[in-house]
Amino acid sequence: MLTVLNVQQGYGARVVIGDLSFSLAPGVHALLGPNGAGKTTLLRTLATVDPPMRGQILIDGVELTGRTLDEVRRRIGYLPQKFGIDPAMTVAEFVYYAAWARGVPRPLRRAAVGEALEKVDLLVDLRATKMKRLSGGMRQRSGIAWAIVGNPALILLDEPTVGLDPLQRIQFRGIIAQQRDSVVVLSTHLTDDVEAVADSVIVLDDGAMRFQGPPAELAAVGTAASPGDTPLERGFTSLIVAGARRAET
């Protein structure tokens, strides 16, 4: 369970996210918003990359503070949009490195790596392949294995489908759908990903939450006049356009 209470975040004096509160139960949750809405800032804050300026974040009832940082981080798997790889490592070593850095106890580490690689369908013969030799899709799967190794309670994926071809995106959705035992927060600006895999959606715009609910409810918000090709797109754009009008007035 992830609970965010009155979280404010920014860089220096600039506030990017203002007074955000929501709760997420295990399942796949899409974080939808236009560029610059604060999606990445929110994910980085949830991932503990930067401490929040204000507010509380609780994961499974444990509040994120300097004292509980390690305990909280053990429960988080984070894959940034542009995640890095050590090209000399094999796939298995890359994921092992994540398990070690996440604090997975040594006796459980190998099994955790095997489980993570299995979940992302990385075949045994690929595990000894060096990261630099992987295709884009395989690299992305390794990245997800990086994020899920050790079964974290909260999995944060920032724009994970960017750069994937349609087939790879379908495979990716299948993998994500299997992680529903955890709270999966999937940042995206692609509504078809949301439609295919998300149990709920948070629409973020200009650092504020415009919507939280199931994708069907978001689709219902839209009108025939809203821009977009699908009901979900129309629902999303109607919220964004309304937000822009509010900002203008």
Place this chain on the structure above:
Amino acid sequence: MIGVVLRRSPARWFLPLGVVLALGVLIFRSRYWIGVWPQTAAAAQIPAILLSGLAAAAAAWSVTATTRFGMTEQMRAMVVPGWRRELPFALVVTGYFAGVILLCQVVAAVPTARTWPPGFGLVPGYVVMALVVIVLSVAFGHLVGKLLSGMFAAAVAGLAWLLIAMYLGQMIGLGVVSGPVWDEIDLPIVLARLLFAVALLALAIVIPPRSRARADGGWRRKGATWFGATALAATVLLLGVTVAAGSPIKARPPVATDECAGVTVKLCLWPEHAKYLPQIEAMAARLDQMPDSLEVPARIDEYGLTYRPGVPGQTVFTDVPDHPPYFALVEGSMWSVAVSIADIIGRKNIHPCTAPGTSKSDDEYLRAVEFVAWVEAYLVGGTGGPDYHTSAGADRQAAAARGVARAHHGTAEEQFAWALKTKNAFNDAPCQ
């Protein structure tokens, strides 16, 4: 995790070059060290300075890996703090290069093994001395890698460390170019230096990168603060200890030896120099053949064998009353022995003016130079030329060359007759 880093560390690319350089320096630089334990360990320690440049570069290259591979963001969300993530990389670089140094010691020890045990006790000092250089260079490279980035950091770390090491090497005895038998490395001092180097490496690891936010996302980590404070305190304390301890190169205490050659003139060696006994025997025999009219001491010891004049750690050749004179056997050179003994014989036989303000003519002094040069060449066996260079004036060098040439021609009797005539001519010449 160490296993993964060992297999994937960028430092492994520096290794083949390191091994080739180290063994190349060991094998092709000289061979005099074979069969003499302190010289063997010192010779195997010499590549450490050269390798340390590579080690510094490898350490800098290693520590920049996370940034180079764009992994900073994802690592900032991890439980294991920055310093613990850096630790395996630093340990692996240290381990690789320390491994090369130990390999060098093992390779060097193989041909010397047959002379075990004399002098073997002096080996650990040189081994630790080399390890100190490696650990210090890794600490330096690690620090540079935190300040700069990528290839630039590696290049700066490698070159800057080489300059520092060469400067420090002379100033504080970071390394030696030879392990003379009359010196020893003070083990407690080099061990203290090693501890200092380890503390400095720990400090380099725990110091946050240019911005703390890059390491741990702006969170204050108690463990890092504690570890950092301990490393800093240990570094300062051990720096004080090592500075107070001074140079680790110490005078070796005199020993009793039965490694002496000769009958009427005895030349005595350190036990570790037993392999030179045949050459020293031949030299002693030549001294025995000299006519009685040429004065030669009854016993000449190798430097430091029965007493040690001068400042510890510094070789000073001066006469000390009530002690036999001494010769130096430097890096296996019989010419160095001959130079010392010729100097002794010269001083015993050629008498300069004693009255203040008086001296013999320049021609007489050149005659003396020729006499001493002849003694040198005669002792070596009358073959070849000196293996050293001198910056003496042209007239003195010409006189020395004449002396050496004289030892190459004529019978021993003819040479002795000339030597006696030269000695008498100098001593009889008036002081002006």
